[in-house]
Amino acid sequence: MSHAPIPSRALLLPTAAVLALLTACGSPASSGAGADGEPVQGGSLVYLEYQPHDSLYPPEAGFYPNGGLVNNIADRLVHQDPETLEFEPWIATDWEVDEDATEYTFTLRGDVTFSDGSPLDAEVVAANFDLYGLGDQDRALIVSEAINNYESSEVLDENTVRFHFDAPSPGFLQATSTINSGLLSAETLELAQEGFSPGNATEVIGSGPFVVSDEELGTGLTLTAREDYAWAPESWENQGRPYLDEVRINVTPEDSVRVGALTSGQAHVARYVQAQDEERVEAAGIEILAPQTNGVNNSLSLRFGNEILSDLKVRRALVAGIDRQEVVDTIYTDHYPPATSTLSSTAQGYADQSEYLEYDPERAEELLEEAGWTVGSDGIREKDGERLSLVVNEAAPQPRSFETLTLVGRQLAGIGVDLQILAADAGTYTEAINDPDQVQLYHSMVGRADHDVIKSQYHSRNRNTLLNRDPKGDSVEDERLEELLEAVASTADPEERDEASAEAQRYLSEQAYVIPLFEEPQVYGVAPSVHGIGFESVARPSFQGVWLSE
């Protein structure tokens, strides 16, 4: 149902027509004054979420609804500036990393408490990372994707904790700054997966500026400000308790309702404003904020384990046959810059690959001819009686995936390639995307502001989007790619790490393993009465410095 909303798509036209009519005859609604000034204390912010959260276990906070909550109820050891991506103290005042990045020592502030009153000391920090670094299968609690090579923790004294790694883990410092490493109280860490579930949100205790004070299963949550919050990172404008008294998070799955509620002044902030709605929202005096996700771009991974795609010429042809500028111009807005590498230009370790990504349909056709694929009677190429037909998954979490893939399909049809879009029930879908013979092009992205992100996406033991390890045979096809990715995750020297990442990106380009499309933002609509909204390095909202002028 959620993957194939065919009925609703069929209804889009009449609805859109009626909406256009209504918009035309009404006056734009806006609320409050736009002037910045002294922050105002108090007030309740209404925030519209697209989906309900499904867990508050920090390693599962990658899902946006989860991350938006965890980011506000849990602090981190270290703060990463979302603009500069530099690190600054938060719960840890100081840290030391040994030369080969296998030992990290953190000194804590010592004056921080969780919202249940228990102290945030070295002991509980150690317990946090023991869980996130190792997971606990008996409680169905997974390992954090951000933490590599974790071995153990060691409490040196009340406010000093050391972490050991069995191999270099240069990404760990950044990992401690992500929402996947949100610090929770000792009691919360005892919960099993069920304990982090919806319905139990008020029992998940962090030291953040807000606490979950009320939950209505599946429809909303209330975050209440912590009066005694006094340990914000230094770069935050607000050093004390949040200006707001509370944030009311309202799950509103229907796009037009989110946008309409925002423009009619019933809500202050809405997450996931679709590209096609941006103009209407801005016309109503609502600001569009589109923080970047700073990781692997929205892209198509070419599963080279599939026979057709095992041919480098075919892969190169596909890359050359796609006009990403047209995709961005037709489907998206200026907030979605065309990709110039597998990584976003704002990501750590980014290296420009545009020379490999030029749109050249003639060259694409040449390559396909060379590879032996000749145009058949219906315009689709054939070789030995086989049609050049490929399947791509509709990626439900990605904005306008279906529209994008439809356009990409039209572009590929121009060079004689047939592209089918897979939209199926969840079980069929999950099976298909793990089989290179069912889904040859995998549409996805991943946000994380660390070099490790490229390994997360492509390494065979992580997201494995290229299916370099075929789940059936369990053997790894391209060992060279594995080595390059592992080098990114285990090179301690920062400059060498940049180089390692550049090399991995170059290799992905040379092998034409990936068709990057655009740099994906998270798009929020923010009413003019809202000031000071911030976002962490992967675009989850932060409400600590928000105030309302109404």
Place this chain on the structure above:
Amino acid sequence: MRYVLRRVGQAVVVLFAAFTAAFVLLQAMPGDAVMIRFENPELGLSPEQIAALREAYGVDVPAHRQFLHTLLGFLRGDFGYSVQSGTPVSRMIAEALPGTLLLASLGFVVAVILAVGIAFLSTYPRLSWIRGALRALPSLFVSVPVFWLGILLVQVFSFRLGLVSVIAPGPVEGLILPVLTLAVPISAPLAQILVRSIDEVYTRPFVTVVRSRGAGHHRVLWRDVAGNALLPALTMAGVLFGELIGGAVVTETVFGRAGLGRLTEQAVGNQDVAVLQAVVLLTATVFVLINLCVDLLYPLLDPRLRTKAGAAA
């Protein structure tokens, strides 16, 4: 009394059949909820980690043992945990059910009022000049997509006119538009049936007899025709419950309301077997109860059936 007992016995058999069928069908679907949740590449888990999780969840236990386990759990009132979120299913149902019941019953009441209104107005002699229009209404209502209607109502009454709020509205305020959205398509088949059976009853000889004795239009309509025309509509009520649930899926999603419809929609999307099993059983129970009530009410309304039931017992 034996009639009642037999009907209850049949109901229990139907429920068990629904439970079994749901279990078999859910098992037969490709993949399973643990796979969907944890083999999702977004989590970046390694094959070993996934294998360990599968074991922890007991997904690969033989189906017949799972069936017994689930059945015994259900008999004890333990519906297990949502595989998608880990929330206890009983809690999810308990939070979703009251909202949906309220929405569905109000929707039904409004639908009946609408249907009766349309049906009786369209047979009024004085309104014969708009009879055609009134009689076309049910066809229009039945073909209006709930999704579209919901969005239209929200756009007009909430966003344009600002009469009601859809974001965190008051308890009454929050029901107005959803109830209306749900009632319109439900009222259509009811109105159609009422109109048809009123027409039909009017042609019966007894009406002519009553008329010839000098009874006015009102008396004939309310005392003689209405009672007879209501019976077929009552039978429809059981069937319409299905429409209510279907309508609730869309209505609750559009209006962001907690409820069984939205719960079902999400569970289907995630193939959350535990939740679906409970929802199917719950829906089947309500269906069976409604039909049981209708069957037991029928003899009270129609004396002819009373004797038949009496003879059967």
